[in-house]
Amino acid sequence: MNNKNNLEKQLGMHVFLTSSKGLGGKIKLYPEDFIVEEYLTNGLIAYIHPDLNQFQNFQNKNENKGSYQLCIMVKRNIDTLTALKYIAKAFKISEKRLSIAGLKDSKALTAQFIAFKKLKLKQPKVLFNGEIKIFPVKLINEPLNSSFLLGNNFTVRIRNIDLKFNEAKEVIESILKEIKDVGGIPNFFGHQRFGTIRPITHIVGKYIVKRNFEKAVLTYLGSSSFYEKPEIKKAREELLETLNFKKALQIFPDYLEYEKIMLKHLVNHPNDYIGALKRLPSRLRLLFVNAYQSFLFNEMLSKRILMKIPINKALEGDWVFENSKLVKVSHININELNKKIEGEKASLALPIIGYQSKLSNGIQGEIEKEILEKEGLTLRDFYIGVMPEASSAGGFRTALAKVKNIKFEIEENKNIVFKFFLDKSCYATVFLREIMKPKNLVEAGF
Structure with a gap:
């Protein structure tokens, strides 16, 4: 379905996967309406109300030694980079001694892991008028990075829905069926990557x-x-x-x-x-460039969908993730790879443009070249010699995001609460835009 929202088009999102009408409504009227809890690949979970006893098994298996203090950071109504700045100031340390596995939403209540280099904590700390809480977990041997992150569990309340109970239920079930039939949603980079109040990060x-x-x-x-x-x-x-x-x-x-x-x-x-x-901060400089890469990815994914080329099936010249390895699709392996995609053992991947990118061939390759030409870009442009810390080699990203463990409840006041899990780097707002079909992103809370 074509997207008539001009702001989303500025972010490269020109299309909806689903054709069913949306719920409307608003998210994030209160930070508690948007709860995010982080899951790591080693089984650790950062809960909003952490029970520190949950980590006893992990401490028994691994000696509680190391140069990095692992903690849970619970923050409310504040973005991750600002939170790190306040934490560094409160502990009188450099921000470089702080590491995280991923960024979290700002107008939200979020829990995530944070590691302090060469700093031991024995008791929880409350900072920034209670908007940031730090709960010590254990010592570890290395800083956190994105490879530690498995994904995030979301609990989202949509308010101000005008539909009656039965109509709302029918709309949700219709949209979820469309998503299930395809196997997920377009894996767009979400609105918070760019900003919605002032969407200039990618520019x-x-x-x-x-x-x-x-x-x-x-x-x-x-x-x-x-x-x-x-x-x-x-x-x-x-x-x-x-x-x-x-x-x-x-x-x-x-x-x-x-x-x-x-x-x-x-x-x-x-x-x-x-x-x-x-x-x-160097993190912010790189974030600008990453946002532009995200815009280019969204443009490529939108173009593929608008051309009615499947995102749950590979064509010759496409790239596919198979067991974390990249495979180029050819006439020899196409049938085998599509069987694996159908069995959820492989997935279509599109390039994130950078100075070491490997472009697709075939129809997808033509889409990528067309967008690079339109933007006046070469791959080498993403190596920025005078600012190497903002350079980006590029990479790949799955075209489809699987939304797992979806549950919803329609409350007596007609608010609707969704619970779902997304793998790392996937955006809750991209799922919610399919559910809500917002006419005005800002007024809808995006």
Whole structure:
């Protein structure tokens, strides 16, 4: 089904998988409406209300020794990078001594693991007026990274649904049947990858990749949004018109911390846009480029679906994940690989564009080349010599995301609670957009 939502199209999501009408409604009216709990590959689970006794078995199997203190971080209504900044400040350590397995939603109540290098904790800590809680688990021998992450369990409440009980139930069952028939949902990078209030993360990334650092900085500082406060909108617009960094530094509010960090640099070094970007945390600089890669992936996946090319079946020239290995589909192995895809032992993969990317062949390869040409890109552009920490080699991502253990309950007040599990790097909002079909992403809570 074609998508009429202009904001989603700006993020590369041009299509819905399902044709059934949506529930409508709103998510994230309260952080507790969107609960995320992290699962690691070794069986550890970060619960919102952790029972630290659950880790006794893990401590008995492995000596409680190591240079890294593993903890559960429960945060409310705050994004992961900001939480890390506050934690580093509270413990008077560098952010480089903190490691995580994945980013979590900001307007939500989330639980995830965090590791502190060379710092031992014996008691839970409460920070940032109770919005961040740290629960020590055990010592481990290495920092966390994305390879530790299995996935996330979600509990999401959708409010303000206008449909009657039976109609809502029918809509949900119809959509879930369509998803089941295909075997999952399009594995788009979700809305929070780009922002919805001010969706500019991927645009900043695009300018970094194209080496237009001035535009990257001015987009981040000056691009305004209808949904921002009028005084912020006016301040950003004035900055773009005047390039008066000193005045902007005075009138930008303190909570725009990253903007003010850049402005302070530009006051003293007006033309040093690379330097201004380098004042930001390295994680954030890489996040900009990753967001642009995510946009390109969404564009490729949308184009494939709009061309009515299956995402649950491989064609010649496609790439397939088989037992964590990449296999190129040919006339020799196509039947065997599609049987494995049907049996959930393999899955179609599309490239995440980077300087070491291996493009597809066949029809999918044509889609990829067309999008790269449209954007004026070469693969080598993603190696950024003056900012190597923002370079990205690329990779692959499954075209289909499986939504597991789906349960829903329609409450007496007509709110609907969904519970489901997604593998790492898959987005709950991508599943919820199929369920809700929101007309206005911001008003719907996305």
